[in-house]
Amino acid sequence: MALERYRSYLRLLAEAQLGRDGRRGVEPSDVVQQTLLDAHRDRAGFRGGEAEHRAWLRRLLACNFADALRAQGRAKRDAGRVQSLEASLGESSARLERWLAVDQSSPSRRAERNESLVRLADALVRVPEDNRRALVMRHCQGASLAEISEALGRTPQAVAGLLKRGLAQLRDEMPDDEGGAG
Numbered sequence: 001m002a003l004e005r006y007r008s009y010l011r012l013l014a015e016a017q018l019g020r021d022g023r024r025g026v027e028p029s030d031v032v033q034q035t036l037l038d039a040h041r042d043r044a045g046f047r048g049g050e051a052e053h054r055a056w057l058r059r060l061l062a063c064n065f066a067d068a069l070r071a072q073g074r075a076k077r078d079a080g081r082v083q084s085l086e087a088s089l090g091e092s093s094a095r096l097e098r099w100l101a102v103d104q105s106s107p108s109r110r111a112e113r114n115e116s117l118v119r120l121a122d123a124l125v126r127v128p129e130d131n132r133r134a135l136v137m138r139h140c141q142g143a144s145l146a147e148i149s150e151a152l153g154r155t156p157q158a159v160a161g162l163l164k165r166g167l168a169q170l171r172d173e174m175p176d177d178e179g180g181a182g
Helices: 003-021 028-045 050-071 079-100 107-124 129-139 145-152 156-173
Strands: none
Touching: 003 028, 003 050, 003 107, 003 129, 028 050, 107 129, 107 156, 129 145, 129 156, 145 156
16 A cells, blocks of 8 residues: 555645635645554554545544644544544545536546545646635635635635636646546
């Protein structure tokens, strides 16, 4: 199980979670690093396929988010909070999968989708921060143009430009995908 290949995927989910709730002081890269360390430590106990693997990593990420928030004194560790974070991270991941819109009818298509999901996350972390934030808010969080505009402190026209440029940059980063991120 090559955990490092999931770093960008987990970071993207972490950024989507932090952006949604405005949780400052928690660094996405720190939470992702802890998640990968936990997964490495517990890898012998993991059994399952690609989708189960991503779900397991999302559960670890949710637990580490809860721990990071608790360490800041913002929240007590409770099962409800972890489950809420898991659900939110799962929703962001599902939005990413729908964004790819790859046919899931055969095992080879599912494997292709799984690889495309990881490649999309890798490409997104290479997009400039403002463009990435707009894309993540739109496609991972389902935010409207007005919501993104308010959160980023930009006009709706400027946000539309960020989204357009961000999608163009993604297409450049993923040239061999057939319409993958558009």
